[in-house]
Amino acid sequence: MVTTISRGGLTLPAASTAPAEPYTYHFTRISRNAKTGPMAVTTTSANTCPPNCGLRRNGCYAESGPLAIHWRAVSEGLRGSTFDELLQEISTLRRRALWRHNQAGDLTPSSPGVIDAGLLVRLARANRGRRGFTYTHYSPTPANGAAIQQANQLGFTVNLSAQTLAQADSHASLGIAPVVVVLPQGTIRPVRTPAGRQVVVCPASLGNTDCLNCGICQQRDRAAIVGFPAHGAGAQRVQAIFFKGRPS
Incomplete structure (x- = not known):
């Protein structure tokens, strides 16, 4: 059970009292990924991913290539650390630093399909003064939606990830968080x-x-949805999911 406290006009979950799960978090202070640029990124074990994610074992970019090797090591506990140690690393980032949470993995659950609201608030607090952002495939149920909205209000940007344009509309209509969506391979125009x-x-x-030089995904109040063309070894499967959601 998660209790709540009141602060700054918001009702926030206190630290979770749920039993500990074997989740592992890896912090990279300077990424060598050309797409992110030399910014701090994190990787979280695969058991944080929601069971109903349509890309799970079905085209997820992080399940192939060099990132998959790193993610597997984190998921198996061969590298990485605890959540508390992750928060300590985040707190050492310079003020206004732009950083990405979960280049692979998702928000920590308290039970299958349910975001641990207490841990997410702690993450948002560690981010204060910095410009952290992430994406989540957790369904925006009332409980998950409230947790995501609170994180955004506290300054940590959580983007709702959609797999089709119709789902992107559905997520955006909630008005709780910015939205991103996958697009067909090779898409170059809005x-x-x-x-x-x-x-x-x-x-x-x-x-x-x-x-690092863009930062659009960290902009919580943006009107535009950000689209990511399908890429990686599973791009064809991701693209197939997208087109299934398009009206004929």
């Missing part, structure tokens, strides 16, 4: 959702810049 919302293609995916 598109519109069925409801007319603009989807801009990730500048780093186009090779125009990197995450």
Whole structure:
């Protein structure tokens, strides 16, 4: 059970009292990934991913290539540390530093499909004064949606990840967090959702810049949805999911 406290006009979950799970967190202070640029990134063990994620074992970019090797080592506990140690690392980042949480992995659950709201608040607090951002495939149920909205209000940007344009509309209509969506391979121009919302293609995916020099995914109040063209070994499967959600 998660208790709540009141602070700054918000009702926030206190630290979780749920039994500890074998989740592992790896902190990289300077990434060598050309797409992110030399920024801090984290990797979280695969058992944090929601069981209903449509990309799980079905085209997830992190399940192939060099990142998959690193992610497997983190998931098996061969590298990485505890959540408390992760928070300590984040707290040492310089003020206003842009950093990405979970280049692989997702938010920590308290039970299958349910985000641990207490841990997410602690992560958001550790981020204070910095510009952290992440993406989640957890369904925005009332409980998950409240946790995600609170994290964004506290300054830690959590993007809702959609797999189709229709789902992107559904997520955006909630008004709780910015939204991202996968796009077909090779997409280079902005598109519109069925409801007319603009989807801009990730500048780093186009090779125009990197995450460190862009920062659009950290902008919590942006109107545009950010689209990521399918890539990696599983791109065809990701693209198939996208087109299944498009009206014929």
